[in-house]
Amino acid sequence: MDLFLNNVSFLIVDGIAYGMVLFVISIGLAITMGLMRVVNLAHGSFAAFGGYIGIKAVNELGVPFPVGLMIAFSGTFLVSIVLERLLYVHLYKASELKQVLMTVGVILVSIASFNLAFGAQSLPVKLPPYLTGPVDLGFREVPSYRVFLIAVGLAMMIGLWLLLDRTRFGAQIRAAVDNRHMAESMGIDVMRLFTITFALGSGMAGLGGALGAEILPLEPVYAFKHLLTFLIVVSVAGFGNIKAVAVVSLILGVIDTAGRYFVPAYGAFVIYLTMIAILLWRPNGLFSKT
Amino acid sequence: MQPDPISPRARILQALAADPRTRLLHGHRFRAAEALPWILAVVAYFAFDTYLSLGIAVLIAVLFTLSLDLVIGYAGIATLGHATMYGFGAYTAGLVAVHFTREPVTGLFMAMLAGAAMAFVTGRLFLHLRGNTLIMLTLAVVVMLSEVANKATSLTGGEDGLRGVVIDPLFGIYKFDIWGRTRYWYVLVTLFVLFLIARRIAHSSFGFALQGIRENDRRMSAIGSPVPWRLLVIYTIGGAFAGAAGGLLAQSNRFVGLDVFSISTTSTVLIMLVLGGTGRLYGALVGAAIYVMLHHFASAINPFHWMFVVGAVLILTVLFAPAGLFGLIEKLSSPLNRRAR
Amino acid sequence: MSESPALEIKGLCKSFGSLEVSRNVSLALERGARSALIGPNGAGKTTLVNLMTGVAKPSRGSVSIGGEDVTGLSQAGRVKKGLARTFQINNLFREMTVLENVYLAASEQAGVAGDPWRPAARHRGVFEDVIDALEMLRLTDEANTVVRHLPYGKQRLVEIAIALSLKPKILLLDEPAAGVPSVEVEWLLDVFMGLPKDLSILIIEHDMDIVFKFARKIFVLVQGAMLMSGTPDEIAASDEVQAVYLGRSLEGRER
Numbered sequence: 001m002d003l004f005l006n007n008v009s010f011l012i013v014d015g016i017a018y019g020m021v022l023f024v025i026s027i028g029l030a031i032t033m034g035l036m037r038v039v040n041l042a043h044g045s046f047a048a049f050g051g052y053i054g055i056k057a058v059n060e061l062g063v064p065f066p067v068g069l070m071i072a073f074s075g076t077f078l079v080s081i082v083l084e085r086l087l088y089v090h091l092y093k094a095s096e097l098k099q100v101l102m103t104v105g106v107i108l109v110s111i112a113s114f115n116l117a118f119g120a121q122s123l124p125v126k127l128p129p130y131l132t133g134p135v136d137l138g139f140r141e142v143p144s145y146r147v148f149l150i151a152v153g154l155a156m157m158i159g160l161w162l163l164l165d166r167t168r169f170g171a172q173i174r175a176a177v178d179n180r181h182m183a184e185s186m187g188i189d190v191m192r193l194f195t196i197t198f199a200l201g202s203g204m205a206g207l208g209g210a211l212g213a214e215i216l217p218l219e220p221v222y223a224f225k226h227l228l229t230f231l232i233v234v235s236v237a238g239f240g241n242i243k244a245v246a247v248v249s250l251i252l253g254v255i256d257t258a259g260r261y262f263v264p265a266y267g268a269f270v271i272y273l274t275m276i277a278i279l280l281w282r283p284n285g286l287f288s289k290t
Numbered sequence: 291m292q293p294d295p296i297s298p299r300a301r302i303l304q305a306l307a308a309d310p311r312t313r314l315l316h317g318h319r320f321r322a323a324e325a326l327p328w329i330l331a332v333v334a335y336f337a338f339d340t341y342l343s344l345g346i347a348v349l350i351a352v353l354f355t356l357s358l359d360l361v362i363g364y365a366g367i368a369t370l371g372h373a374t375m376y377g378f379g380a381y382t383a384g385l386v387a388v389h390f391t392r393e394p395v396t397g398l399f400m401a402m403l404a405g406a407a408m409a410f411v412t413g414r415l416f417l418h419l420r421g422n423t424l425i426m427l428t429l430a431v432v433v434m435l436s437e438v439a440n441k442a443t444s445l446t447g448g449e450d451g452l453r454g455v456v457i458d459p460l461f462g463i464y465k466f467d468i469w470g471r472t473r474y475w476y477v478l479v480t481l482f483v484l485f486l487i488a489r490r491i492a493h494s495s496f497g498f499a500l501q502g503i504r505e506n507d508r509r510m511s512a513i514g515s516p517v518p519w520r521l522l523v524i525y526t527i528g529g530a531f532a533g534a535a536g537g538l539l540a541q542s543n544r545f546v547g548l549d550v551f552s553i554s555t556t557s558t559v560l561i562m563l564v565l566g567g568t569g570r571l572y573g574a575l576v577g578a579a580i581y582v583m584l585h586h587f588a589s590a591i592n593p594f595h596w597m598f599v600v601g602a603v604l605i606l607t608v609l610f611a612p613a614g615l616f617g618l619i620e621k622l623s624s625p626l627n628r629r630a631r
Numbered sequence: 632m633s634e635s636p637a638l639e640i641k642g643l644c645k646s647f648g649s650l651e652v653s654r655n656v657s658l659a660l661e662r663g664a665r666s667a668l669i670g671p672n673g674a675g676k677t678t679l680v681n682l683m684t685g686v687a688k689p690s691r692g693s694v695s696i697g698g699e700d701v702t703g704l705s706q707a708g709r710v711k712k713g714l715a716r717t718f719q720i721n722n723l724f725r726e727m728t729v730l731e732n733v734y735l736a737a738s739e740q741a742g743v744a745g746d747p748w749r750p751a752a753r754h755r756g757v758f759e760d761v762i763d764a765l766e767m768l769r770l771t772d773e774a775n776t777v778v779r780h781l782p783y784g785k786q787r788l789v790e791i792a793i794a795l796s797l798k799p800k801i802l803l804l805d806e807p808a809a810g811v812p813s814v815e816v817e818w819l820l821d822v823f824m825g826l827p828k829d830l831s832i833l834i835i836e837h838d839m840d841i842v843f844k845f846a847r848k849i850f851v852l853v854q855g856a857m858l859m860s861g862t863p864d865e866i867a868a869s870d871e872v873q874a875v876y877l878g879r880s881l882e883g884r885e886r
Contacts, residue, residue: 039422090609096421097368101564102608104557108601115594220594224553228433231426265441272434276427280415283423299762302771306730306758311775314734315758318750495738495754496747502735505724512684512722513736513797514710515744523747 009140011258017146019253020153021212026233027160027245028201034239035177036194038091041103043205043230044223045110050076050206051218052118055125065128069152069210076206077199084198092194107223114220122217145214152211156204157246164242173197232275238285248286318493327575331478342470348582349477350538355562355578356481356488356571357531362560363568364497365524366504367417370556371428372532374412374435375405377550379533381439383540384452392458394466398480398537405533406526413525418518429556436551451547455540466542473542480538484531485571491527492571500524501569561604567614576615635698637662637831638714638801643682643692645675652678653689654856660801664831667842670852671875676835677719679852680803684716685709696801710739713800717790717807719835723778729789730774733761737796764796768822784811791822801831808838820844843867851875 029043054072057063063071087106091099127145135144164170176183176190184190209218216226233252237244252271259270278286306312334345358372379401386397416427439446446452459465464472491497503510503517510517540546549555558581566577581600589596611618636659645653652675660666668676681687683694685706693702696712704712724732737760738744738751765771768788778786787810794802807823808816816838823845826832836842842849842863849866851858853875859866866872 033422039425087605087609094608095368096425097362098608098612100368100370100425101560102605104561105601105604105608108597108604110601112594112598112601116598120594227553228430231429235423235426269434269437269441272430272437276415276430276434279419279423279427283419299759299766302762302766302774303755303758306774309775311728312730313728314731315752318752490750491747493750493752494747495743495749495751495757496745498731498751499735499738499744501727502724505726506722509718509722509724509793510735511706512686512710512716512718513793514707514739515735516707520745527747 007261010142011261012254013142013146013150015254015257016250017149017153017253018212018215018257019250020149021208021215022229022233022253023153023208023246023249024156024211025205025208026230026249027156027242028203028205029230030234030237030239030241030245031173031197031201033234034241035173035197036088036092037239038088039096039099039103040088041100041227041231042106042110042223043202044226045107046076046080046202047205047209047226048110048114048218048220048222049079049209050203051209051213051222052114052123054206054210055123055213055218056118058128059124059126065131069207072210073203073207076209077203080202081195081199084195088198089191089194107227110223111220114222118218118220120220122219123213125213125218127214149211149215156207160242169196228272232271236275236278236286238287241285241287244285244287314498318490324572327572327579328482335474335478339469342474344583344586346470346474346477346542347586348579349474349481350535350542351559351562351578351582352575353481353484353538354532354535354559355566355574356485357528357535358559358563359568359571359574360488360491360524360531361528362563363570363573364492364504365500365521366507367521367525368421368425369428370425370560371412371432372528372559373432373551373556374428375408375529375532376536376539376555376559377432377435377439378408379405379536380540380546380550381446381452381536382533383537384455384546385445387455387457387541388452392456394457394460394476394541397457397541398534401537401540402530402534405536406530408533409526409529410522413522413529417521417525429553432551432556433553436548439548439551446546446548449548451545452540453545455544455546457541457544470542477538477542480534484534488531489571491524496520496523504569561600563614565603565607565614567616570616573614573616580615634662635695636660637664637697638683638833639695639698640679640683641693641695643679643689643694645678645682645687645689652855653682654854655692656852656855656857657692658850658857658860660831660833662800662831663829664833665845665847666831666833666850667846667848668833668835668850668852669837669839669842670858673854674852675855676852677805678855680716680805680835683803684714710797710799713798714803715794715797715799715801716803717794717805719805719809721783721786721790721810723786723789723793725779726777728775728777729765729770729781729792730761732778732789733764733792733796734758736793737761737764740797760796760798764792767795767825768792784815787811788819795826799830802826802833804832804834804836806835806837808836808841816841 025047029040032038032040050072053075054068057071058065058068087102091102131145131148133144134141135147164174172183172188172193175186176188176193180190233245233248237248256268256271259266307315310316331349338345354376361367361369361372382404383397383401386400391397412428412431416424419427440448457466460472460476466472499515499520503515503520507517536550562577562581563574565581566575567573585596588599607614639659641657643653643656656679668679670676678687682689685704685708689702693700695701696709696714701709701712724735734757737757738754741754741757741760743754743757762771765774768791770785770788770792773781773785778789781789787807791804791807808819811819820841823832834841834845846863848860849863850860851866851872858871858875859869
């Protein structure tokens with residue numbers, strides 16, 4: 001019984017940690033879909049990109065892990081500004097089919113590029129010593145890496161909430177999500193907003209990619225492999241709904257982790273089935289108004 | 291007594307019939323150029339007899355892409371789940387051959403039925419949702435089936451795939467030999483027949499109504515069109531054709547692998563269609579043929595380089611040539627056609 | 632023995648959130664009606680049309696066609712019962728030709744749009760219906776012109792041609808003259824006058840010229856509720872109606 005509880009608490013911690021990674025990565029996708037109505041299937045590529053440059057910096061240049069995370073964020077941020085101006089700007093008024101096609105193209109190019117630059121094997125992560133090994137919380141010992149993930153995730157959640165709720169920039173985003181034309185006529189430079197928001201969201205994805213590199217290994221086909229997972233989080237939560245994305249990420253993280261432990265034979269099957277059922281019931285996401 | 295042949299209405303109709311721009315009155319007529327791909331296919335059999343396996347792969351890909359053109363190109367249903375029906379058809383044909391009968395036409399027919407059934411069920415569940423949600427749901431079904439096929443090892447062979455698909459001689463006479471001679475004709479004739487059916491549908495009033503739905507589904511409802519039903523019908527037909535492609539795959543490879551249900555397969559067929567050009571049937575032909583042939587020769591060098599090229603071409607196509615290769619051909623060779631399509 | 636009205640709405644109510652857009656609206660169109668619905672901008676006229684056609688569901692009230700309750704019937708279902716409408720802003724198949732636009736409607740009406748086998752060209756009867764509709768609106772010369780290339784006024788005519796080819800019993804025209812050059816409005820009126828006598832027509836219009844020349848009965852909608860209805864003379868003489876329109880510009884077709 002004690003062992004069972006021990007395992008369960010491990011699973012919960014693991015699951016929440018995984019959920020945090022999902023949140024950090026997926027929130028950018030949710031905002032992009034909610035604000036610009038663009039389905040960026042290549043979102044995982046941005047996560048992988050950030051992961052690759054961040055972890056490479058840690059592994060080979062010996063920078064501290066947090067600095068690696070900063071590199072992951074800023075590198076992806078900059079690259080996504082370029083891509084937004086070059087490519088994604090054409091998708092804002094395009095049909096869903098065009099969006100799918102363009103972003104699938106981006107995925108393919110990214111897979112090939114990652115393979116060329118980093119090889120086909122998944123990138124090993126050299127975690128710093130303070131992140132390997134357990135942390136004693138008093139009543140329980142938990143792996144410090146997981147605790148780190150949860151801490152960073154919480155920090156991002158709070159940071160984002162503050163950004164959206166308390167800053168003028170955040171207010172502009174919320175206005176534009178709610179009613180784009182209204183926002184434009186109020187003098188908000190929507191195009192610039194799009195660029196910055198896209199870069200922010202993709203930057204965070206990059207950060208998430210580096211952050212979660214131990215759980216979601218970095219490999220060229222990363223974007224395809226986890227495509228459906230990110231899409232599930234975003235579509236079940238409802239586009240543009242931050243709190244919902246947080247809740248759904250955490251729940252999904254726990255369910256997926258527990259599922260792999262208790263019923264490995266079914267794998268992700270149950271999750272997909274549940275997602276389908278939820279979307280049939282509430283096509284705009286669980287927490288949407290319609 | 292003949293009705294007055296020179297009534298104003300009849301005169302107008304005659305004038306329209308004489309005007310080559312009247313697509314509705316002329317589209318269904320066969321043009322000489324349409325025989326070209328089929329002549330090429332026949333010539334290829336004799337001229338490239340060491341490449342018959344590649345030829346068969348091209349023909350199957352053409353059928354698969356054709357089935358998607360009916361759904362996306364004509365009806366405008368944006369789906370990432372077409373591999374569902376394809377894979378279902380493949381496994382059905384394979385399982386039929388392993389467990390019930392090795393007669394190929396029966397297996398093919400069962401595969402088409404399976405594809406149609408799968409399309410009907412998923413269509414019924416999902417088609418009323420359009421846009422992003424539909425894309426995600428159809429993708430989810432493909433991935434889900436991949437999981438199921440992976441785990442149901444006793445049925446599908448799991449990761450190793452379904453093996454031992456042996457096919458009896460066609461009509462009891464023509465053996466499916468290792469050189470692919472019978473197989474090539476079997477696949478070609480099936481493709482030809484199904485293509486003619488697809489062409490017939492495309493030029494019917496139903497096919498035209500589908501294009502109306504694609505262009506403006508709100509207006510179609512306003513003129514009394516039962517839009518959900520029409521979409522379900524074409525989705526099911528597309529599913530049957532995709533199932534046929536999968537069945538042919540199983541029968542000619544004598545093997546079914548998990549990759550029929552992969553994200554890669556479902557996006558490749560979309561890519562082939564878009565590169566060739568949607569909504570023209572011949573675009574599917576051109577796109578699939580060129581893609582498969584190029585892929586065969588290029589990826590022998592390095593599969594990742596191929597991926598890069600495809601991705602780049604795809605991005606460029608979306609930006610600069612949204613009507614695909616066929617659209618480019620039309621634009622360049624049509625001083626007569628004043629329209630985009 | 633009195634016949635059921637061709638179209639009747641009783642006590643229709645519709646709210647968007649707390650905003651009441653339609654408040655207990657009732658009206659009836661008899662067979663062969665020539666009626667008009669007028670009211671200031673924002674009165675809820677198009678919403679009413681949406682409620683009649685089934686695009687929107689009322690929170691209360693009923694819609695019946697020929698005495699038969701159709702409140703639960705879909706838009707497509709009501710079209711089959713003989714109800715056709717045009718849109719205030721052109722809602723056409725822009726990449727298709729005029730002929731193709733009208734063919735879509737005519738083939739639907741003739742019941743052949745579900746036929747996946749016979750080539751479209753073989754349905755001679757449908758083409759004759761299409762040409763009839765085009766002739767009525769003098770669009771035969773533009774039959775093979777892509778709608779997108781037509782001037783806005785002509786596109787408006789295609790709107791009407793589509794509705795006519797549905798061979799409706801009831802025709803709802805939502806601001807048919809909007810965007811039509813004023814020199815052609817007179818001619819448009821001629822077309823309306825020439826429509827079949829037993830067709831029930833309701834025109835929603837701001838152009839009072841058309842309204843008073845065309846309509847035998849006028850309904851006045853203000854802020855979602857029916858203010859009054861009557862003959863053109865009664866409406867013109869009404870102080871209430873004058874008050875509603877006083878100081879309001881009759882230009883501006885935005886909604």
